Amino acid sequence: KNEVEQSPQNLTAQEGEFITINCSYSVGISALHWLQQHPGGGIVSLFMLSSGKKKHGRLIATINIQEKHSSLHITASHPRDSAVYICAVTYNNNDMRFGAGTRLTVKP
């Protein structure tokens, strides 16, 4: 069983829609990362958080430590947001586990 669960696996949205991607993990973590991967393979780190909420432009990431859950929100989605979004967690500062990813397609 994957220790990091993401939902949904696939998501199709219309341009302008508000999008939420969820991530759950099983045990206490040192940090949680949200990554974006475009076709071709390049990965960009969007957020690294261990508590609370972070915002960058149209992207917002939240984490609830007690519930072991994080969400990535995209406001006013745009076709250029189409990518795979991956949640990753760091355990005990010495191991990193990844979710299977959420494939987002935003249609104009």
Place this chain on the structure above:
Amino acid sequence: KAGVTQTPRYLIKTRGQQVTLSCSPISGHRSVSWYQQTPGQGLQFLFEYFSETQRNKGNFPGRFSGRQFSNSRSEMNVSTLELGDSALYLCASSLEWGLTDTQYFGPGTRLTVL
């Protein structure tokens, strides 16, 4: 600042051979981590180096090894290649070690084992 670079970008090898991949981190970053990405297993953590020492290691066989040089550049070696080693190998650099710092990823090396 230049980003993380990886060489080569593409590589084709045959079973039983060995391969060495290279990663140059962002200037000033002393931690380099390596990851394997396959369609079946997704992304998996291989190991992390900091100040020329392996600090953390994922669950991979001993055929996978690495090292880091005094200029923070890192190499990863896979010996006795198997078909299942075909993957995208990514490295990432960060300021501090412990996998709790923002990871800056390179473009990856796509390895095909025939």
